[in-house]
Amino acid sequence: MDTRVNGQRQGHLGGQPAAIDLPRHTTAEIAALADRFLTPNYRNAPIVFVDGDGPWGITLEGERLLDFSAGVAVNGLGHNHPDLVAALQDQTQKLIHQSNYWHNAHAAPLAQALCQQFTRATGQPARAFFCNSGAEGTEATVKMARRYHAKVLGKPRPGVITVHGSFHGRTYAAMTATAQAKYQDGFEPLVPGFRYGEFGDLASIAALMDETVGAVLIEVVQGEGGVAVPPPGFFKELRKLCDERGVLLCLDEVQTGLGRTGTFFAFEQEGITPDIVWLAKALGGGIPVGAVLAREPVANALVAGSHATTFGANALAMRAGRTVLAIFERDGLVAHTADVGAYLLQQLHAAFDARPYTLDVRGRGLMCGVAVNGDPKKVVDSARDRGLLLSVAGTNVLRLTPPLIVTREHCDLAVARLRAAADAILAPS
Numbered sequence: 001m002d003t004r005v006n007g008q009r010q011g012h013l014g015g016q017p018a019a020i021d022l023p024r025h026t027t028a029e030i031a032a033l034a035d036r037f038l039t040p041n042y043r044n045a046p047i048v049f050v051d052g053d054g055p056w057g058i059t060l061e062g063e064r065l066l067d068f069s070a071g072v073a074v075n076g077l078g079h080n081h082p083d084l085v086a087a088l089q090d091q092t093q094k095l096i097h098q099s100n101y102w103h104n105a106h107a108a109p110l111a112q113a114l115c116q117q118f119t120r121a122t123g124q125p126a127r128a129f130f131c132n133s134g135a136e137g138t139e140a141t142v143k144m145a146r147r148y149h150a151k152v153l154g155k156p157r158p159g160v161i162t163v164h165g166s167f168h169g170r171t172y173a174a175m176t177a178t179a180q181a182k183y184q185d186g187f188e189p190l191v192p193g194f195r196y197g198e199f200g201d202l203a204s205i206a207a208l209m210d211e212t213v214g215a216v217l218i219e220v221v222q223g224e225g226g227v228a229v230p231p232p233g234f235f236k237e238l239r240k241l242c243d244e245r246g247v248l249l250c251l252d253e254v255q256t257g258l259g260r261t262g263t264f265f266a267f268e269q270e271g272i273t274p275d276i277v278w279l280a281k282a283l284g285g286g287i288p289v290g291a292v293l294a295r296e297p298v299a300n301a302l303v304a305g306s307h308a309t310t311f312g313a314n315a316l317a318m319r320a321g322r323t324v325l326a327i328f329e330r331d332g333l334v335a336h337t338a339d340v341g342a343y344l345l346q347q348l349h350a351a352f353d354a355r356p357y358t359l360d361v362r363g364r365g366l367m368c369g370v371a372v373n374g375d376p377k378k379v380v381d382s383a384r385d386r387g388l389l390l391s392v393a394g395t396n397v398l399r400l401t402p403p404l405i406v407t408r409e410h411c412d413l414a415v416a417r418l419r420a421a422a423d424a425i426l427a428p429s
């Protein structure tokens, strides 16, 4: 029996549908509850977001903060994008989840759209595996690479090379791939088979490659490590090295993908084709979605039953991903990101190059960083007090990853607020 009357759902056990009335709390109450009931692994600033409007986050007190962190590069479309909201409202009224025992209407079409992007960028066919996060993408990549060598090529090569300063997520293989001691401390033993070279240093990677190594996992621009841009030609050389040794080149584009650096994939600017590339952050517009794209012989290593996720590829997540891609395409957001990103970097150079505390200004597209001499956390706090949200990357980098919908005016405002904050903390007169 359909529970819809005049197109409206009724409560399944009778009665009218209504939002369940939940207790409301003040900012101080939320902070106290967090202190008492959440595991203490986050240092939450005392702000409660309840609403959003494009690049603006809106607090419980109604304060509007210019959000140049964008939920760590997740909110590519900003908050409350009307077309994404409309699609998610429609989808939640129909089907949220159903499992991978059956098809839903959106997973295969989203795979097609992403694989078309891969083929446009590389000329090669690909297949997609969907998951729910960046770390899950890392896990799937390691499993796919190991299984490809062991079962498709018939010779196990379980060794994985990553580089220092990388970030690939917090689950066990992803944390082991993340070659930074602070993320691994206290969690040993790690997953066996990982070894670490240096970002941008081909010789350091070549020195680690022996017969047991089957894959290199690396970001194109290091995000959490401090917005580290690769030296010219490094990725071309790395591709060549991997080809010579029969090693899979696997690119973590969880942060750089989806136009963030001014091309759909950041690897497009390096002129190379990866064997595996994985995406997450911006793909679902805030709904958790990850995707691993692999060239065909490699992708086929994940045969039926070999790998799976319960939530992955569910109808709501896949509808979100399709809608995000459609909005990107319709609004030319990748080209917009290249344009406004170049402007932001230029304005950052103008504002910071000559400041006594500035070590470096760098970036690609709308992924920018200002390396400073001094405590970047204090600058981030001061910027927040001035109405700007951003994050810290590495040990000393102020990182800007605004939504891709920002205008030059938003960038001007952000640079002015950041300059005022940095001057107040790092160069008090």
Ligand SMILES: *Cc1c(COP(=O)(O)O)cnc(C)c1O
Binding pocket: 132, 133, 134, 135, 136, 138, 167, 168, 169, 170, 219, 223, 224, 252, 253, 254, 255, 256, 280, 281
């Ligand atoms: C954020 C990030 C991850 C981890 O993503 P989660 O969704 O937090 O698991 C992995 N790789 C890169 C490059 C990232 O920026």
